[in-house]
Amino acid sequence: MSNIRSRIVGCGSYLPERIVTNRELAERLDTSDDWIIARTGIKERHIAADGELTSDLALRASKQALGHALLEAGAVDLIIVCTTTPDDTFPATATRVQAELGITEGIAFDIQAVCSGFVYGLTVADNFIKAGQVETALVIGAETYSRILDWEDRGTCVLFGDGAGAVVLRAGTSDAAIPGEMGWGQAQGILSTHLHSDGRYRDILYVDGGPSATQTVGHLRMSGREVFRHAVTDLAAVAKESLDANGVGIDAVDWIVPHQANQRIIDGVARKLGISLDRVIVTVDRHANTSAASIPLALDQGISDGRIKRGDLVLLEAMGGGLTWGAALVRW
Ligand code: ACO
Numbered sequence: 001m002s003n004i005r006s007r008i009v010g011c012g013s014y015l016p017e018r019i020v021t022n023r024e025l026a027e028r029l030d031t032s033d034d035w036i037i038a039r040t041g042i043k044e045r046h047i048a049a050d051g052e053l054t055s056d057l058a059l060r061a062s063k064q065a066l067g068h069a070l071l072e073a074g075a076v077d078l079i080i081v082c083t084t085t086p087d088d089t090f091p092a093t094a095t096r097v098q099a100e101l102g103i104t105e106g107i108a109f110d111i112q113a114v115c116s117g118f119v120y121g122l123t124v125a126d127n128f129i130k131a132g133q134v135e136t137a138l139v140i141g142a143e144t145y146s147r148i149l150d151w152e153d154r155g156t157c158v159l160f161g162d163g164a165g166a167v168v169l170r171a172g173t174s175d176a177a178i179p180g181e182m183g184w185g186q187a188q189g190i191l192s193t194h195l196h197s198d199g200r201y202r203d204i205l206y207v208d209g210g211p212s213a214t215q216t217v218g219h220l221r222m223s224g225r226e227v228f229r230h231a232v233t234d235l236a237a238v239a240k241e242s243l244d245a246n247g248v249g250i251d252a253v254d255w256i257v258p259h260q261a262n263q264r265i266i267d268g269v270a271r272k273l274g275i276s277l278d279r280v281i282v283t284v285d286r287h288a289n290t291s292a293a294s295i296p297l298a299l300d301q302g303i304s305d306g307r308i309k310r311g312d313l314v315l316l317e318a319m320g321g322g323l324t325w326g327a328a329l330v331r332w
Contacts (some may be wrong), residue, residue, distance in 0.1 A: 003128050004132060004171050004172070004173060004326075005129075005130070005171075005172050005173065005188075005189040006125065006126045006129040006130065006169040006170070006172070006189050007169065007170050007171075007172040007188055007189040007190075008071025008117050008167050008169055008189070008278070008330060008332065009069040009071070009168050009169070009170045010065040010066060010067070010070075010071065010167065011065055011068055011165070011167050011168075011299055011303050011304075012060075012062065012063065012064025012065030012067065012068055012165070012166050012170035013064065013163065013164065013165040013166070013293075013294065013296060013297045013300035013301070014057050014060035014061040014126045014163065014164045014165075014277075015046040015162075015163045015164075015186070015236055015243065015287065015297070016046045016047060016049060016052060016057065016163070017044070017046070017049065018046060018048075018049060019044050019045050019046055020046075020161075020199045021033070021044045021291045022037065022042065022043060022044065022158065023068050025157070025266065026160055027240065028161075029107070029151075029152075029154045030138075031154045031158055031159070034092070036255035036266045038156050039059075039159045039262075039264070040159060040263060040264070040284070040288075041159070041262065041263025041264070041266075041282075041284050041285050042159065042262075042263075042288045043160065043286065044056060044282055044285075044286055044288070045160065045161025045162075045286075045287060045288035045303045045306070046161050046163055047146045047162055047303055048144045048146060048162040050059070050126065050259075052085060052094055052144070053075070053144065054083055054085050054142045054144045055081075055088045055096040055100070055142070055166075056153045057142045057143075057144065057162065057163060057164035058083075058093060058097050058140045058166070059097050059101070059143035059310075060164065060165045061140060061142065061165050061166040061296070061300075062079075062097060062101065062138055062166045062198045063138055063270055064166070065099075065138065065140075065166040065167055065168050066168060066227060067135070068168075068326045069134065069170075069191070069243050069297045071168060073101040073102055073103055074102075074103065074295060075135075075136045075137065076101070076106065076137070076138045076168075077105070077106035077110075077135060077136055078106060078128055078134040078136070078138070079097055079098050079103070079106070079107070079108040079109075079137070079138045079140070080094060080111055080121040080124060080125055080138070080139050081093045081097060081108075081109075081111070081121075081140045081142055081225075082110070082111045082112075082113070082116065082117030082120065082121035082139065082141045082142070082292040083110055083111075083112065083141070083142050083143055083238060083292055084114050084143065084145075084148075084207075084291055084292065084321070085147055085148055085291075086292055088254050089211045092108060093110050093142070094109050094111040095108045095109075096112050096146075098137075104255050105191050106134070107128075107134065108133070109286075111124060112321060112324065113197075113292070113320065113326075114205070114291060114320030114324060115259050115289070115291045115292065115294070115318055115320025115321065116195075116198075116259070116292075116318040116319065116320045116324040116325055116326050117141055117315070117318075118119075118165075118194060118292045118293070118294075118295045118296055118316075119195065119295065119316060119318045119326035119327065119328055120194065120324065120326060121139045121140075121141070121186075122139050122167070122169075122190065122193060122316070122328055123195055123328070125137040125139045125169050126190045126193060128168065128328065129169060129170075134273075135170065135171050136168065136169070136170050136171075137168070137169040137170075137257070138166060138167075138270045139166065139167050139296075140144040140164060140166040140167050140168060140294035140296070141166070141291075141294070141295065141297075142163075142164035142165075142166075142292070142293055143162060143163065143189070143267050143290050143293045144162045145160040145161065145258030145291055146161075146162050146194040147195055147217070147319065147325055148207055148217060148218065148219055148220050149219060149220055149223055150151065150220065150221075153219075154272075155200040155216075155222070156220055156221070156222050156224075156226060157286060158207060158288075159261070159289050160220070160288055160289045160291070161287050161288035162290065163168050163287055163288050163290040163293045163297050164293050164296075164297070165293050165294075165295065165296025165297040165298075165299065165300050167296055168295055169190075172188065172189055176273040178303075187310075188310075188331045188332075189330070190328060190329075191246050191264050191329045191331060191332060192242060192246060192328070192329055192332065193326065193327070193328040193329075194238055194241050194245065194327050194328075195324070195326040196234070196265050196322050196324065196325050196326060197322045197323065197324040197325075198321075198322070201226075201230065201322070201323040202263055202321075202322070202323075203223075203224045204222065204226040204227055204323070205220075205221075205222045205223070205302070205320070205321040205322075205323070206220075206221055206321060207219065207220050207221070207321075208249045208299070226287050227261070228265060229316045230319065230323060231261065231262075231265045231268075232265055232268040232269055234319055234323070235258070235265070235269045235295055235317050235318075235319050235325060236268075236269050236272035236273055237316050237329050238326060239256070239273055239315055240318060241327065241330070242315060242317075243328045243329070246329055248313070248329075250274055251311050252271050252313055253275065253314070253315050254312035254313050254314065255279055255280070255281055255302060255307065255313075255315070255316070256269075256270065256273075256275060256280045256294055256313055256315045256316075257281045257298050257299050257302060257308075257314055257315070258281075258295075258298075258317050258318070259281065259289075259295055259318035259319060259320070260282070260283050260284035260287060260288075260295075260297075260298055260318065261289045261291070261295040261319075262284065262289070263282070263284055263285070263296075266280060266282060269317070280292050281298045281299070281301060281302040281307065281308070282298070283297060283298045283301050283316035286297055290318075291320065294318075295316050300316075302320045303332075309332070310332055311331065311332065312331075312332045313329070313330075313331055314329075314330075314331075314332050315327060315329055316328045316329075
């Protein structure tokens with residue numbers, strides 16, 4: 001078995017300038033700041049400017065992640081953009097990011113696993129690295145959900161925002177433990193990832209458009225209560241699966257960086273796992289649900305404000321349309 005392990009060596013993010021508050025939405029929709037905060041924890045979201053594309057957001061986050069990793073773009077041999085809101089039906093948004101970064105070699109493609117996209121992308125990149133096929137990978141979660149929302153539907157349009165986050169992965173060896181107090185002597189990097197999907201639940205969260213079915217882009221449709229129920233159960237289960245696979249308990253986890261869909265889902269999962277909310281990175285209040293971008297955006301927040309430190313054990317978990325869900329356990 002390969003002793004290569006993927007290390008996360010850089011992280012970056014980007015949010016569009018324009019902030020839309022709940023109050024602003026309440027001026028044109030039958031909703032209120034109080035309702036949105038009580039049911040979701042969301043106070044505001046960022047919305048991309050006219051003409052600002054998913055690839056633009058992805059590029060800004062990527063440049064920041066490469067800068068954080070102290071790497072030139074030329075070092076990257078794999079680019080994965082995790083998105084449900086690509087610039088075009090094809091080519092992949094990742095190829096546009098590749099071109100904008102001035103890279104003319106290597107691999108670039110998109111992954112579509114909705115809100116679980118980033119965990120899926122991280123898994124695919126990790127497998128490329130562990131197989132020895134690439135040395136350095138850029139995994140980006142980038143979304144412009146504002147383009148697929150039905151702005152007349154108060155049940156969905158208040159929940160989402162636009163943004164991007166990115167990480168740089170590099171091949172290292174699995175026995176390269178970090179110096180210092182390594183309690184139970186784990187190596188640094190992605191320890192394991194765990195993915196699931198169950199297409200029977202397609203109809204509880206989907207977009208009613210697409211090139212083959214309708215030749216339109218469509219709008220997001222959701223049965224909120226059903227999604228909520230699955231989210232809490234499946235996220236707690238996959239988090240537990242990742243802990244069991246590594247032989248550790250929840251007490252060993254320094255930080256959970258969950259997909260940011262709803263504060264009540266985050267609270268419910270933390271309660272099921274028995275972890276204090278003090279050890280959960282939360283950005284849903286300011287970013288809303290940015291789908292595949294939400295985990296790298298929250299990760300970047302936790303790293304840049306100094307809460308997540310080198311050597312910390314970090315659990316990432318997400319669930320989204322499909323249904324898809326997954327988790328990754330990472331020694332930062
Ligand atoms: N403002 C005011 N009232 C509203 C709004 C709104 N924005 N949206 C819905 N309502 C009303 C409904 O019309 C309904 O009214 P009624 O009782 O007169 O029929 C009432 O509020 C209750 O509606 P529910 O949908 O039952 O409310 P619920 O408590 O389930 O909250 C919510 C809705 C917030 C969508 C919740 O179900 C949820 O968060 N689900 C998870 C979905 C999610 O996060 N999806 C993101 C994508 S998947 C993922 O990322 C995991």
